[in-house]
Each structure stands twice: as structure tokens, then as C-alpha cells.
Amino acid sequence: MKTIEGTKLLLIDDEPHILQFLELGLTNEGFIVKTALDGLTGINIAHEFQPHIAVIDVMMPGMDGFEVCRLMKKSGAQTSIIMLTAKDDVEDRVKGLNIGADDYVAKPFSFEELLARIYARLRNQFPNLFNEVIYGPFKLNDRKKEFSYLNQTLHLSPTEYELLKYLVMNHGIVLSKATILDRVWGYDFQGDENIVEVYIRSLRDKLHDKNYQVIRTIRGAGYRVDL
The missing domain is CATH 3.40.50.2300 (Response regulator)
Incomplete structure (x- = not known):
């Protein structure tokens, strides 16, 4: 490299x-x-x-x-x-x-x-x-703010991009809604933490993750990406 x-x-x-x-x-x-x-x-x-x-x-x-x-x-x-x-x-x-x-x-x-x-x-x-970093099936180009999954480009909003980047970079770790809000939306975010669920649902749609195998829900704890 x-x-x-x-x-x-x-x-x-x-x-x-x-x-x-x-x-x-x-x-x-x-x-x-x-x-x-x-x-x-x-x-x-x-x-x-x-x-x-x-x-x-x-x-x-x-x-x-x-x-x-x-x-x-x-x-x-x-x-x-x-x-x-x-x-x-x-x-x-x-x-x-x-x-x-x-x-x-x-x-x-x-x-x-x-x-x-x-x-x-x-x-x-x-x-x-780096121009490009690979995490399992994900490919991240942070300079261009581009994500691909299984060699298919994902069309993400800026917030979706930052959320998926945070989940993927911390793959294998369970991340609570509060932690995600703090790191993606910022510690001064005043909205409802359920906004995380809305964006997770959108990411799953774009990843064709109907069975929640890419972004897993860990009941009572948060979310985890497994590569």
C-alpha cells in the first residue's frame, strides 16, 4: 500500500x-x-x-x-x-x-x-x-465521499454516508443510539434519538438488507455491522 x-x-x-x-x-x-x-x-x-x-x-x-x-x-x-x-x-x-x-x-x-x-x-x-479503504464487502473513498457495497455504488445522503462510515469502521462493535447520535449528529443534537432508526432503515433499504444481516439490531443495546 x-x-x-x-x-x-x-x-x-x-x-x-x-x-x-x-x-x-x-x-x-x-x-x-x-x-x-x-x-x-x-x-x-x-x-x-x-x-x-x-x-x-x-x-x-x-x-x-x-x-x-x-x-x-x-x-x-x-x-x-x-x-x-x-x-x-x-x-x-x-x-x-x-x-x-x-x-x-x-x-x-x-x-x-x-x-x-x-x-x-x-x-x-x-x-x-487513503484514496480507498476496503472493509470486507464495503469500499470507502473518504475523499470523494463515496461508498460501495459488493461493488455496487451506494447513493447516500451526507448523513447516511457518515452513519454508514461510523458503523463500518467500528464493525463488530455494538453501538448504542446515544453513541451514534453523539458521533454522527454531534453532542449538541437536540432531536429525538429515534432519528437513528429512520436512517438505519434507509441504509438497510439501500443495502438490500431485508433480513438485517448487514446491519444487525442487538436488542436493548444498539446496532452492529458484521463483515
Whole structure:
């Protein structure tokens, strides 16, 4: 997959040879890369740089990777965080995910694996960086605001587009009406939450989803798209 110009990565690791190796490889892939040898420097760079992805080593002296992750997420940054660890430890992975990490890679790792995980995070969190993103039978072009399903273009209103995009990008997750209203209509929306049902019904018609197999209703909980 071709990297979109302007994609920014921040690497934080106290091992200079790892930083140099990753910086060279990722720069050659077309990313804009900045590096830091310690957590505090990394936090300061992140504040100014606003990276799309931060790759953070867990085991660093002083401020460890968990604290760096926690502070970055607390700041409200939209950065997607991939943690690096020398330990393939379930407790470490759970701890990292619980404080906001988006993915985990255990050392030693291949450059190709890390690159694949970076692209996965970009597709999930920043689909607008790519001309086209594929989610199962769905194809999304956020620049053109176009959606297709099973290779058929869907003719959607702006709100239908944003609703379907939110459902598809969060496939496998049950989304309540309140959550959908907040993310699609905005937290200051004053209308009836049943507007969600109206738009879901319209999307099902356009997807020919008569049996509710694409957009599932989870009784008492909300809606879920399964790919």
C-alpha cells in the first residue's frame, strides 16, 4: 500500500540502534518521522508534531512507555499508539490496552510486521489519508465521499454516508443510539434519538438488507455491522 504524503510517525525508544533502523526504514516508506530517546522528550515532540502514529517502547528508564501512552491519551491527542515490548506478557498487553494503547508488538519483531500494523492503524483511525479503504464487502473513498457495497455504488445522503462510515469502521462493535447520535449528529443534537432508526432503515433499504444481516439490531443495546 502506498503511503499518503504527510503521514507522520513518532518513534520513542531508548535504544539508538532501533530508532535508527526504524527511522531509516519508515522514511524510505514515505513517512515523515521524528524520534525521541526518552519519554519526556517524546511527549514534548508529540505536542508540537501531532503524529498520526506513535510507536513507543515500554521498557524505558525514567518515564516508561505506559506513562507516555497515558499522558498522550489524556491530552486528547488523536494519535494511534503502538507499544513495543521485550516481554510477550499478557498482563503487559492488557495494561497497555487499558490505558489507551491501540496495538502491541513484541520484540524481536520484523520490520514488515510493524509496517503492516502501522497501516492497519492508519486504515482504522485515519481512512481519509487513503484514496480507498476496503472493509470486507464495503469500499470507502473518504475523499470523494463515496461508498460501495459488493461493488455496487451506494447513493447516500451526507448523513447516511457518515452513519454508514461510523458503523463500518467500528464493525463488530455494538453501538448504542446515544453513541451514534453523539458521533454522527454531534453532542449538541437536540432531536429525538429515534432519528437513528429512520436512517438505519434507509441504509438497510439501500443495502438490500431485508433480513438485517448487514446491519444487525442487538436488542436493548444498539446496532452492529458484521463483515
